[in-house]
Amino acid sequence: QSAGPADTTGTSSIPGVKKIIAVGSGKGGVGKSTVAANLAVALAKTGAKVGLCDCDLYGPSVAMMFGSDERPMANDRDEIIPIEVDGIKLMSMGFLLEERSPVIVRGPMATRYTQQFLRQVEWGELDYLILDLPPGTGDIQLTIVQTVAVDGAVIVTTPQEVALIDARKAVSMFAKVNVRILGLIENMAWFECDHGTRYPIFGEGGGKREAEHLKVPLLAQIPIELPVRESGDQGRPIVGTPDAPSAAAEALRDAAQK
Numbered sequence: 001q002s003a004g005p006a007d008t009t010g011t012s013s014i015p016g017v018k019k020i021i022a023v024g025s026g027k028g029g030v031g032k033s034t035v036a037a038n039l040a041v042a043l044a045k046t047g048a049k050v051g052l053c054d055c056d057l058y059g060p061s062v063a064m065m066f067g068s069d070e071r072p073m074a075n076d077r078d079e080i081i082p083i084e085v086d087g088i089k090l091m092s093m094g095f096l097l098e099e100r101s102p103v104i105v106r107g108p109m110a111t112r113y114t115q116q117f118l119r120q121v122e123w124g125e126l127d128y129l130i131l132d133l134p135p136g137t138g139d140i141q142l143t144i145v146q147t148v149a150v151d152g153a154v155i156v157t158t159p160q161e162v163a164l165i166d167a168r169k170a171v172s173m174f175a176k177v178n179v180r181i182l183g184l185i186e187n188m189a190w191f192e193c194d195h196g197t198r199y200p201i202f203g204e205g206g207g208k209r210e211a212e213h214l215k216v217p218l219l220a221q222i223p224i225e226l227p228v229r230e231s232g233d234q235g236r237p238i239v240g241t242p243d244a245p246s247a248a249a250e251a252l253r254d255a256a257q258k
């Protein structure tokens with residue numbers, strides 16, 4: 001029986017996986033999954049071996065964002081073989097579900113799925129395993145940190161106050177369970193029109209202020225860009241122009257090395 005949220009004594013690394021990086025957010029809809037997918041793609045472009053595990057059991061989006069509806073098979077050790085798209089190994093509830101069926105999983109089952117996604121998937125040799133967390137600070141996040149040794153967490157937020165308040169809670173949850181915060185990523189930082197004028201739709205400077213307040217780095221600011229949204233919907237997460245997700249991946253790589 002675990003002794004509480006900060007008990008991570010049962011954790012260990014995943015054999016063959018060098019860095020496990022969690023991408024979380026306080027609030028939903030801030031672009032956490034989009035950022036996680038784009039980070040995975042951008043890291044893979046640098047030649048790194050990358051896996052992306054969609055731990056958002058109730059709102060899985062990795063399958064759709066990578067345009068795959070394959071069904072994973074098991075190997076002879078009864079591990080799930082992840083789906084591979086462009087060399088990135090993917091695992092998501094979306095691969096296990098019938099299309100459009102809701103995920104009806106009670107708490108204990110959610111824990112078991114989460115553990116299985118981390119422990120019983122043939123991740124193989126990876127430089128980075130990116131975990132796309134559910135929004136908020138609930139059971140699944142705690143299960144993750146009690147199951148594997150997470151090397152660092154990135155919190156995605158928009159510059160908007162409601163998102164920042166929740167991002168703060170996510171940061172403090174990770175601090176409580178002794179997971180290092182690699183930094184914040186401010187998504188939807190602004191929209192730039194064709195004439196080059198920037199519109200700070202969700203407010204200005206929120207990410208920077210919050211990062212300073214929390215004493216964590218602001219790893220990147222990603223603007224609202226049509227190609228980022230379109231590529232996600234078309235199942236091909238891209239590294240957009242200007243290349244904000246790439247810059248984010250580079251900052252993340254540096255932070256994770258430290």
Ligand code: ADP
Pocket residue numbers: 025027028029030031032033034035061187188222223224225226228229230232233
């Ligand atoms: P979350 O995982 O936080 O719930 P998503 O990644 O699903 O959020 O993003 C929510 C919506 O916003 C999606 O439709 C996605 O395509 C869009 N989106 C996210 N980031 C951007 C961006 N930088 N520019 C344009 N659209 C974005």
